[in-house]
Amino acid sequence: xxxxxxxxxxxxxxxxxxxxxxxxxxxxxxxxxxxxxxxxxxxxxxxxxxxxxxxxxxxxxxxxxxxxxxxxxxxxxxxxxxxxxxxxxxxxxxxxxxxxxxxxxxxxxxxxxxxxxxxxxxxxxxxxxxxxxxxxxxxxxxxxxxxxxxxxxxxxxxxxxxxxxxxxxxxxxxxxxxxxxxxxxxxxxxxxxxxxxxxxxxxxxxxxxxxxxxxxxxxxxxxxxxxxxxxxxxxxxxxxxxxxxxxxx
Amino acid sequence: xxxxxxxxxxxxxxxxxxxxxxxxxxxxxxxxxxxxxxxxxxxxxxxxxxxxxxxxxxxxxxxxxxxxxxxxxxxxxxxxxxxxxxxxxxxxxxxxxxxxxxxxxxxxxxxxxxxxxxxxxxxxxxxxxxxxxxxxxxxxxxxxxxxxxxxxxxxxxxxxxxxxxxxxxxxxxxxxxxxxxxxxxxxxxxxxxxxxxxxxxxxxxxxxxxxxxxxxxxxxxxxxxxxxxxxxxxxxxxxxxxxxxxxxxxxxxxxxxxxxxxxxxxxxxxxxxxxxxxxxxxxxxxxxxxxxxxxxxxxxxxxxxxxxxxxxxxxxxxxxxxx
Ligand SMILES: Nc1ncnc2c1ncn2[C@@H]1O[C@H](COP(=O)(O)OP(=O)(O)O)[C@@H](O)[C@H]1O
Ligand SMILES: [Mg+2]
Numbered sequence: 044x045x046x047x048x049x050x051x052x053x054x055x056x057x058x059x060x061x062x063x064x065x066x067x068x069x070x071x072x073x074x075x076x077x078x079x080x081x082x083x084x085x086x087x088x089x090x091x092x093x094x095x096x097x098x099x100x101x102x103x104x105x106x107x108x109x110x111x112x113x114x115x116x117x118x119x120x121x122x123x124x125x126x127x128x129x130x131x132x133x134x135x136x137x138x139x140x141x142x143x144x145x146x147x148x149x150x151x152x153x154x155x156x157x158x159x160x161x162x163x164x165x166x167x168x169x170x171x172x173x174x175x176x177x178x179x180x181x182x183x184x185x186x187x188x189x190x191x192x193x194x195x196x197x198x199x200x201x202x203x204x205x206x207x208x209x210x211x212x213x214x215x216x217x218x219x220x221x222x223x224x225x226x227x228x229x230x231x232x233x234x235x236x237x238x239x240x241x242x243x244x245x246x247x248x249x250x251x252x253x254x255x256x257x258x259x260x261x262x263x264x265x266x267x268x269x270x271x272x273x274x275x276x277x278x279x280x281x282x283x284x285x286x287x288x289x290x291x292x
Numbered sequence: 293x294x295x296x297x298x299x300x301x302x303x304x305x306x307x308x309x310x311x312x313x314x315x316x317x318x319x320x321x322x323x324x325x326x327x328x329x330x331x332x333x334x335x336x337x338x339x340x341x342x343x344x345x346x347x348x349x350x351x352x353x354x355x356x357x358x359x360x361x362x363x364x365x366x367x368x369x370x371x372x373x374x375x376x377x378x379x380x381x382x383x384x385x386x387x388x389x390x391x392x393x394x395x396x397x398x399x400x401x402x403x404x405x406x407x408x409x410x411x412x413x414x415x416x417x418x419x420x421x422x423x424x425x426x427x428x429x430x431x432x433x434x435x436x437x438x439x440x441x442x443x444x445x446x447x448x449x450x451x452x453x454x455x456x457x458x459x460x461x462x463x464x465x466x467x468x469x470x471x472x473x474x475x476x477x478x479x480x481x482x483x484x485x486x487x488x489x490x491x492x493x494x495x496x497x498x499x500x501x502x503x504x505x506x507x508x509x510x511x512x513x514x515x516x517x518x519x520x521x522x523x524x525x526x527x528x529x530x531x532x533x534x535x536x537x538x539x540x541x542x543x544x545x546x547x548x549x550x551x552x553x554x555x556x557x558x559x560x561x562x563x564x565x566x567x568x569x570x571x572x573x574x575x576x577x578x579x580x581x582x583x584x585x586x587x588x589x590x591x592x593x594x595x596x597x598x599x600x601x602x603x604x605x606x607x608x609x610x611x612x613x614x615x
Contacts, residue, residue, distance in 0.1 A: 181378075190367060
C-alpha cells in the first residue's frame, strides 16, 4: 500500500540522490579527485591506515561489548544492570573529540592512542543495543524455554540471541559507521588515516585535498552501512524478519 | 501420580502464596486448579516442575520427590503450556514443536513422524504448517501448537497454566472441545489452571478450588456443584449452578434415565442433533427457539425419538436437583 508517508520518503530519497550525483558531477568536472590519482601511493597508505583504525577498534569493541551485554543481562547480574546501562548512556553523551583528547593526555600521540579512543567510543552503541535486544525478549518465551528443560546456555543461544540479533546487529552497524567518520579525527592526535587530507585541506583552503579525503571516508561509511544491512539477511532468523515486516507493512 | 504433601510457598519471606496444600492427582486424571486471581494456582503448578522452589512440604511425581530430581531432565519429561503460548518467532512451526525431542537428541525421521502425528492430532495439516512461522498463525492455531509442543516427547504428565485464557470465547470453546477429544485418546495426567468455572466444569475430572493458597474443596465437578462444601464454594459456583451442571450431561444420560418421546407428526419445527450432544447445548437450542423439538440421532444417523423442553425439566428435577 502506498501512503503519503511513503511517497514523501520516496521524494526525499530521490532528491538526495540527485544532489549526490550533481555533487560528483561537479567534483569530477572540476578535477577534485586528482590528488587521489596523482598520489596513489599516499592515498593507499592513508586508506589502509583508516581501515586499520576502524577494524581494530570496532572489532575489539564488539568483542568486549557483546559478551559484557550478555553477562549483565544474566539473572545473577540483574541488580547491577541499571548501573551499567546508566554509565553507558552517560558515556554516549561525551563528544568523540573529548574522548580523543582524554586518550591523548594519558597515552600521548600516535595510532595506538587513536585506536584506544575509537574503541572506547564504539563500546557503547554495541553494549546498549545488546542489552536492549536481550531485554526485549519476552519473559514468557524464556519461561517456556526453561519449562521445557532448556539449559541456561541453550536458552541464550537458541532463544535469546536469535531474537535479539536484529537489535544487536543494528548496534554494531551504528558503531562501525560512526567509527569510520570519527576515525577522521585521528589525524588530530597523529593517528593517521584519511583525516590527514581532510584537515590539511581545511587548513590550506585546498578543496582538492579536502574532497579527496572526505569523499572516500563517506563512501566507506555508506559501503559498510550497506554491507551490514545485507548481513541482516544472513544473521537475523527468517521468522523474525518476516514478523517485523508483517508489523511494519 | 502427582502428590502434594503439606506444600507451602512463601515469596520473599512474607507473601504466603500457597498454604499447606495436600492433594493427589491420579494417573490419567484431568485436574483443574480453580480460583480467583492471586489465589496461588500458578505458583502451585510451577512448583511441580521446579520453576518455583518449594518453601515447605514435598511434591512427588510418580513416587519421586521433585527436589531430588535433576531439574533439566525432569522438565523434559513434563509437558508445560502457558497462556501466552511462548512460541519462538525465530523458529518454524516444526522446530517449535520439536524442541523437546531436539533436546533429547531424537533422530530426524523420528522427529518428522512425531510432528506429523501431532499435527494430525490437533487438526492442522503438517505439510502446510511445517515451514511456517508463529506470527503467520491465528491465536487459536498458535495455542494448539503450544499444546502439541508440550506433548512432543509424549510426557506422561502435563502442566497447563490457563492455556486457553487468551482466546476469544468462540475459539476457546472449540479448542477446549478438541483438547478433550485428544485427552480421551492420550490419557495424560493433567494439572490445568483456570479461573473460569465453566471451563473447569466442562474439562475437569476433578476440581481443586483454591482461595488464598488453601484448598476450599477438592472434588468432581458434579460433587462440587451439588454439594458445595462451604459458602465460598457456593458463591464461586454462582446461582446458575443448575444450568452449569447441564454441561456435565449428554443427551444420552437423559435417554438412559427417562427415554425419549416418540416423534409427533404434527410438529414441523424440529432439528436433528446427535445423542452425544451436551444437555446444555440442547437446552439452549430449545430456549433460543431454534426448534420446538430436537430429533435425536446416533452415530449411524438412526433416529431415537425427540427431546422436548418438558423432558429436560423432568430430568433436572430428578437427576440434578434431587442428587
Ligand atoms: N515471583 C513472585 N514474587 C512475589 N510474589 C509473587 C510472585 N509470584 C506470585 N506472587 C504472589 O503470590 C500470590 C499467588 O500468585 P499466583 O500463584 O500467580 O496466583 P494465580 O495464578 O492464582 O493468579 C499472589 O499474591 C502473587 O502476588
Ligand atoms: Mg496465574
